[in-house]
Amino acid sequence: MVDLIFEFVDQPMIPSQKNFASVEEIGESVKVDCCQGNIPEDFPEGVYIRNGSNPLFGGLKLAVSVFGKTDSVWVEGEGMLHALHFKKDEDGEWIFYYKNRYVETDTYKMESQRKKPAFLPVAEGDPLATLVASFFNMLRFGQEYKIMSNTNVFMHGGKHYSIAENYIPQEINPISLETYGNWNPGGAWSRAFTSHPKKVPGTGELVTVGVEAKKPYCIVGIISATNQVDLIADGKELVHRLDLQLDQCSVFHDVGVTNKYTILVDFMLTISPERVMKGGSLFKYEREKDARIAVIPRYGDADSIKWFHIEPCVSYHIMNTFEDGDEVHI
Ligand SMILES: [Fe+2]
Structure with a gap:
């Protein structure tokens, strides 16, 4: 019924938002050849991880229906982890690898399996459309907002987590970037x-x-x-x-x-x-x-x-x- 009533349309991106356009998952780690500047002598080997909003299906969507229009805001893209590995070879020379991977939240798993968006945007839009969209999200998924896990990465108790503030954290593997599940x-x-x-x-x-x-x-x-x-x-x-x-x-x-x-x-x-x-x-x-x-x-x-x-x-x-x-x- 929702698929009949609502149509997902690509949300136009204003020029200042192009930096938030989504990028592809690259699969295996890639060796990074360019390095500007110098790494300090005492810098430890390890991995630097950040995450950010990286909308599935090529970009953010808005939903159009007889009730009006609802939009996504740019922070609503699915979380993607970006990791930069700092390693030393046998000669003590630095080598760098980059890897990225989506945080596989329950929402990510459901929507990527469906191959199309499921959650209706509710952050902005016409009042009636927002109300109806929230109602359908609650009815179908038991929650108003999708799980995004796109804001920060932190460590506690020897474990690593990815988080966005509208849900509990997801435990991740800092090397493979695999998602283990909700914490x-x-x-x-x-x-x-x-x-x-x-x-x-x-x-x-x-x-x-x-x-x-x-x-x-x-x-x-x-x-x-x-x-x-x-x-x-x-x-x-x-x-x-x-x-x-x-x-x-x-x-x-x-x-x-x-x-x-x-x-x-x-x-x-x-x-x-x-x-x-x-x-x-x-x-x-x-x-x-x-x-x-x-x-x-x-x-x-x-x-x-x-x-x-x-x-x-x-x-x-x-x-x-x-x-x-x-x-x-x-
Ligand atoms: Fe913040």
């Missing part, structure tokens, strides 16, 4: 997971945050550290889960950590599906409200959060956070 920390997280989780200095615990458009809007989680004497603390357990008990859904794209505190910046960018139903946009920047910073004791409850009001700003990423005596610098 649901402690079997208990089961919600959105920031693309920028942070390791606590000293202890090595991993701090994450998950933002969703329905209650509970924002949860901060702490995942056990690796290499501790306590056998339970093996990098797998969800050892703390804090519901911030917010009354609106604010976007927390990043999270900061200091030795004792977890830091969030609420710059009043809110998400509300109800607004879409009333013909508004999913995202709203409520600039008339003060932005604020949450300083949360590592294992604190909702009452222990200290909020500091700051001038209106936009803060997707936190560059650095640290303690200096009684002060917390953000």
Whole structure:
């Protein structure tokens, strides 16, 4: 029925977006011959991995129907891993290999098997079309958005993960770039997971945050550290889960950590599906409200959060956070 009602059409790409056009998977590693500049003497052998949005089927699609049009935004391409291997040959000369591979998320597997898009775009578009598209996505796949895994790569507990902030991470092999599957920390997280989780200095615990458009809007989680004497603390357990008990859904794209505190910046960018139903946009920047910073004791409850009001700003990423005596610098 969806295939009858909706037509997927190539979404035009404006010139400034050409850098986001998709590239092909190249298969086996390729030796890289060009190297500009010099590698420092003490540089270690290893692999540098990044990922990014690389739309399947040649580019982003929009969906057209009797209800109107819905578009994708450029961050919605499927995640592709890009790896640059740094190795030394017998003579101590550097050799480099490049390899790329899609993160094989559940959405990727389903859509590539189908050989055409399945999820209807819902990020932008005509209000009725967006509503109907969300409804069909929920009905068919049990979720509104596809799993993209296109934003960041991180390491915890000796394992490697690829992540986009609307779902749990996918475990990957850093050499073959194979996807092993979803990682649901402690079997208990089961919600959105920031693309920028942070390791606590000293202890090595991993701090994450998950933002969703329905209650509970924002949860901060702490995942056990690796290499501790306590056998339970093996990098797998969800050892703390804090519901911030917010009354609106604010976007927390990043999270900061200091030795004792977890830091969030609420710059009043809110998400509300109800607004879409009333013909508004999913995202709203409520600039008339003060932005604020949450300083949360590592294992604190909702009452222990200290909020500091700051001038209106936009803060997707936190560059650095640290303690200096009684002060917390953000
Ligand atoms: Fe980011």
